[in-house]
Amino acid sequence: MNEDGAATVDADRELAIHRRLMRFGEAESTVAPAWVARDTSVRSVERHLNGLWAMSDESRDDLVTEKGLPHARASVLNLIATVPDLDGAGRVVRTMLELGVRHPSRALVLVAEPSAPAAGIDASVSAHCHPAAVGSDQICYEEVVLTVRGEPAEHLSGVVAPLLIHDLPTLVWWPGDPPFSDPTFDQMVDLCDRLIIDSGDFSDLALGLRRLASLRRRSGIGDLSWRRLGWWLELSAQFFDAPRFRRYLPNLNRLAIRYAVPSAGAAAQSGRALLAQPLLYAGWIASRLAWKRHAAVQGLHDGAFRLRMEGRYEMVDLMIEPVPTDALAAGELISVRLKSLGETGAAEFIIDRDGDEATVASNADGMTALLRRVHMEQPTEAELLAGSLVAERHDDVYETSLRAAAIILASAVEAEVA
Amino acid sequence: MSTSAPSAPSSRRGDVPPGSKRNPLREGLRHERMPEPCTMVICGATGDLTERKLGPALYNLTLGGFLPPEFTVVGFARRDLSDDDFREHLHGGIDRYSRNRPAKPSIWESFGNAIEYHRGEFNDPDAWTELGKRLDRIDRDRGTSGNRLFYLAVPPSLYPEIVRQLGNAGLARDDEGRSGGRRGWTRVIVEKPFGSDLETARRLNRELGGVFEEEQIYRIDHYLGKETVQNLAVFRFGNGLFEPIWNRRYIDSVQITVAETVGVEGRGEFYDQTGAMRDIVQNHGLQLLSMFAMEPPVEFRATDLRDEKLKVLRGVKPMSPEEVVDQTVRGQYVSGWVEGQKVASYRDEPEVAPDSEMETYAALRLGIDSWRWAGVPFYIRTGKALPTRVTEIAVQFKRAPLALFARAGTPAIDPNTLAIRVQPDEGILLRFGAKVPGQGLQIRNVNMDFRYGSSFAVDSPDAYETLLLDCMIGDASLFTRGDEVERAWEILDPIIEAWRTGTGGALHFYGAGSWGPPAADALLERDDRSWRRP
Numbered sequence: 001m002n003e004d005g006a007a008t009v010d011a012d013r014e015l016a017i018h019r020r021l022m023r024f025g026e027a028e029s030t031v032a033p034a035w036v037a038r039d040t041s042v043r044s045v046e047r048h049l050n051g052l053w054a055m056s057d058e059s060r061d062d063l064v065t066e067k068g069l070p071h072a073r074a075s076v077l078n079l080i081a082t083v084p085d086l087d088g089a090g091r092v093v094r095t096m097l098e099l100g101v102r103h104p105s106r107a108l109v110l111v112a113e114p115s116a117p118a119a120g121i122d123a124s125v126s127a128h129c130h131p132a133a134v135g136s137d138q139i140c141y142e143e144v145v146l147t148v149r150g151e152p153a154e155h156l157s158g159v160v161a162p163l164l165i166h167d168l169p170t171l172v173w174w175p176g177d178p179p180f181s182d183p184t185f186d187q188m189v190d191l192c193d194r195l196i197i198d199s200g201d202f203s204d205l206a207l208g209l210r211r212l213a214s215l216r217r218r219s220g221i222g223d224l225s226w227r228r229l230g231w232w233l234e235l236s237a238q239f240f241d242a243p244r245f246r247r248y249l250p251n252l253n254r255l256a257i258r259y260a261v262p263s264a265g266a267a268a269q270s271g272r273a274l275l276a277q278p279l280l281y282a283g284w285i286a287s288r289l290a291w292k293r294h295a296a297v298q299g300l301h302d303g304a305f306r307l308r309m310e311g312r313y314e315m316v317d318l319m320i321e322p323v324p325t326d327a328l329a330a331g332e333l334i335s336v337r338l339k340s341l342g343e344t345g346a347a348e349f350i351i352d353r354d355g356d357e358a359t360v361a362s363n364a365d366g367m368t369a370l371l372r373r374v375h376m377e378q379p380t381e382a383e384l385l386a387g388s389l390v391a392e393r394h395d396d397v398y399e400t401s402l403r404a405a406a407i408i409l410a411s412a413v414e415a416e417v418a
Numbered sequence: 419m420s421t422s423a424p425s426a427p428s429s430r431r432g433d434v435p436p437g438s439k440r441n442p443l444r445e446g447l448r449h450e451r452m453p454e455p456c457t458m459v460i461c462g463a464t465g466d467l468t469e470r471k472l473g474p475a476l477y478n479l480t481l482g483g484f485l486p487p488e489f490t491v492v493g494f495a496r497r498d499l500s501d502d503d504f505r506e507h508l509h510g511g512i513d514r515y516s517r518n519r520p521a522k523p524s525i526w527e528s529f530g531n532a533i534e535y536h537r538g539e540f541n542d543p544d545a546w547t548e549l550g551k552r553l554d555r556i557d558r559d560r561g562t563s564g565n566r567l568f569y570l571a572v573p574p575s576l577y578p579e580i581v582r583q584l585g586n587a588g589l590a591r592d593d594e595g596r597s598g599g600r601r602g603w604t605r606v607i608v609e610k611p612f613g614s615d616l617e618t619a620r621r622l623n624r625e626l627g628g629v630f631e632e633e634q635i636y637r638i639d640h641y642l643g644k645e646t647v648q649n650l651a652v653f654r655f656g657n658g659l660f661e662p663i664w665n666r667r668y669i670d671s672v673q674i675t676v677a678e679t680v681g682v683e684g685r686g687e688f689y690d691q692t693g694a695m696r697d698i699v700q701n702h703g704l705q706l707l708s709m710f711a712m713e714p715p716v717e718f719r720a721t722d723l724r725d726e727k728l729k730v731l732r733g734v735k736p737m738s739p740e741e742v743v744d745q746t747v748r749g750q751y752v753s754g755w756v757e758g759q760k761v762a763s764y765r766d767e768p769e770v771a772p773d774s775e776m777e778t779y780a781a782l783r784l785g786i787d788s789w790r791w792a793g794v795p796f797y798i799r800t801g802k803a804l805p806t807r808v809t810e811i812a813v814q815f816k817r818a819p820l821a822l823f824a825r826a827g828t829p830a831i832d833p834n835t836l837a838i839r840v841q842p843d844e845g846i847l848l849r850f851g852a853k854v855p856g857q858g859l860q861i862r863n864v865n866m867d868f869r870y871g872s873s874f875a876v877d878s879p880d881a882y883e884t885l886l887l888d889c890m891i892g893d894a895s896l897f898t899r900g901d902e903v904e905r906a907w908e909i910l911d912p913i914i915e916a917w918r919t920g921t922g923g924a925l926h927f928y929g930a931g932s933w934g935p936p937a938a939d940a941l942l943e944r945d946d947r948s949w950r951r952p
Binding site: 231233244249357372374375395 | 441442443444445446447452453454455481483486487488522524525527528531532560561563
């Protein structure tokens with residue numbers, strides 16, 4: 001620790017960023033004056049966190065009501081986010097502020113810099129308050145941003161453990177590309193009840209899916225790309241809630257999935273990461289219906305591939321293809337088409353997305369095609385995260401879909417290589 | 419998935435036998451329960467309930483993706499409207515009253531396409547015959563599979579006629595689970611009041627039962643659709659902590675409060691024939707009591723839940739006229755101030771008799787003759803023009819057996835209280851004594867306060883959304899069964915009759931904006947207790 005040490009240019013810059021991060025929420029919420037310190041200790045951070053809520057601390061006027069009572073401090077979980085650098089922390093802090101309104105948490109943002117020359121911890125601690133409802137009292141929660149430099153950055157779980165609120169679920173959100181091979185990653189996974197990642201952010205999707213699928217931890221996995229598929233899964237399942245359509249399920253013989261890639265330089269940018277959502281969707285259908293891998297018809301090329309799979313009664317054509325567009329975020333699904341052979345002829349079930357809405361149609365049983373428009377508003381990152389926070393620790397359906405997605409991608413990649 | 423897969427999904431999960439009743443894609447999704455395709459017929463479709471509650475509830479269910487694509491609404495009423503007029507009527511209601519408003523144009527367009535209007539007189543057999551043909555056509559065109567839900571959004575006086583016509587037109591048949599014939603279920607939802615006394619409730623049950631099986635009848639009490647009421651069962655039976663102390667050994671008394679700040683709000687004629695006992699206690703009050711006090715059901719399903727609730731009501735013994743004088747208080751508000759507004763006396767309200775004896779406030783002390791609750795008083799109070807709008811169940815626990823911290827000159831420690839707030843600010847509060855920091859031994863009450871708003875901060879569905887969806891799914895857990903209704907009247911009829919004949923004690927007056935007449939305070943003071951101030 002170096003309480004009085006001379007500030008280097010880099011350290012000053014880092015402190016300035018810390019202060020800026022603490023100001024993110026001022027527009028939306030009351031923020032108690034942030035405590036910012038360089039080269040501090042975990043114990044000091046802990047002391048400041050505890051001091052935030054002490055009634056006798058008159059400097060905390062913003063944390064008491066007009067009656068002099070403290071605002072309700074609410075924490076329903078510990079949420080740890082690990083980011084590669086302070087610049088990257090900005091997005092995370094903004095998301096956590098947005099999230100705090102719905103899921104007040106003790107939020108800890110960790111910036112690990114293990115290669116920094118000198119060991120040390122910089123910290124900023126602040127409290128955010130929002131009215132729970134219009135005209136009601138404020139709900140407050142805390143946020144801590146820690147930059148951990150040098151050797152302590154290789155022992156992040158030890159830094160963060162004393163700062164957790166006991167007996168609350170602990171979630172680790174790892175935006176970007178998690179370091180699957182790094183012992184720090186294993187430590188953090190061991191520490192938490194649920195690991196939240198976004199497979200759409202993986203630089204090596206095949207490796208990422210494989211590693212996630214083989215994680216054997218007490219913690220469950222929440223994948224924001226999976227949560228983005230929420231409406232797609234729901235609408236697809238709805239087709240077959242009607243008993244008369246359910247008989248088509250075992251006879252599905254074609255699944256075509258189209259997804260968005262940027263229109264500029266589509267071929268170059270349609271990297272495998274953008275395949276996360278279509279793969280998870282295909283993995284979901286394949287695992288739910290017990291399809292088996294059979295043969296690749298067309299290997300992965302420019303983000304497209306085609307597999308033959310073995311369904312219960314039919315061979316199934318699985319096709320995934322990119323569509324260059326700027327109307328949707330890259331990687332989002334654009335359409336899903338399921339075709340089936342039934343006793344009374346072919347049936348088709350279609351979901352076509354168009355911005356925040358979709359057209360859903362079924363044409364089966366020789367009946368008039370049912371066509372309707374449905375809401376398909378894409379949730380914000382904070383909303384996706386919020387959904388992951390309340391989910392059960394282990395999501396069996398996701399985990400089986402993930403394994404199937406990993407196999408489908410491996411088949412497509414093998415064929416590409418061949 | 420594949421022979422080389424790290425772990426193939428088990429056939430239990432993925433295999434879909436032909437004709438399977440299970441949708442394998444539904445497992446693990448956000449909406450684990452999805453109704454089968456069905457048509458909902460709203461009888462009385464141009465009324466207030468449809469505009470304020472049913473239309474917005476159906477729209478929100480659609481918006482949330484809770485309804486199947488085939489779902490269809492048919493409004494049935496006397497007014498001469500076209501399909502488009504009726505759609506506009508519903509649209510206006512959604513724009514004004516829905517928790518998600520205004521309606522999103524494209525979602526409304528799809529929802530609106532599934533809405534039809536059927537004009538007719540409820541006593542005209544031809545209108546019902548035509549309705550039957552329309553429903554058959556919808557089954558064919560939209561694939562609603564013969565599943566039908568009739569919602570009687572009409573005054574109770576019209577129930578018998580509508581039910582009879584449904585029976586005559588062959589629209590009440592329920593073929594669910596039967597082989598052959600028309601497939602599909604038929605259910606009917608009726609709104610409270612379920613009769614105005616035991617005799618009329620029995621008659622209504624006979625009339626409904628003459629056409630429908632009890633399993634087809636869904637009596638709606640929207641209080642049971644509220645999150646906190648549903649959470650009451652989770653709180654008691656999902657936690658190991660509370661159930662062991664949920665009995666006469668640890669609980670001193672229970673207070674159930676249903677307080678309204680409003681007066682009769684232009685419903686003077688209705689209210690002057692109804693009163694607080696029929697309007698609130700018979701349904702909301704006794705339902706909260708039975709949900710609170712019931713034994714753990716064998717399974718969490720409608721039959722078991724309702725059996726247990728009925729057992730509670732059977733344990734509440736009807737009062738003799740002497741007991742009515744001793745154990746009940748009735749009151750009526752006179753002019754005063756509520757929420758900064760001057761409120762006129764009840765008797766000065768439009769359509770209220772100037773010498774009305776109708777109660778706008780009722781307080782009663784009930785006991786439940788059961789092994790668990792013998793000797794524990796349950797105090798129920800409800801009233802209009804009270805200082806605050808609140809519904810809660812407050813449990814007062816017995817004091818610690820030994821006053822270990824009592825000192826001369828220091829007040830005794832208050833007993834622990836657990837308050838379950840149903841509305842507003844839904845949540846649970848536990849009050850207990852804690853040492854004030856510092857030298858000496860001072861003890862002060864502190865609260866542990868769980869609020870839905872701060873722990874979940876999610877937009878709870880309206881009770882009608884929950885209940886409509888439950889009915890479409892066929893889950894009657896949150897609906898009242900006929901025998902529960904009759905038992906509630908058996909309990910309350912002697913009180914109402916004693917009040918009516920003047921043998922049940924005097925009518926007490928209370929100022930609007932007060933917590934009821936002093937006689938209600940005296941009711942508890944006699945037991946050395948006092949009402950909570952929620």
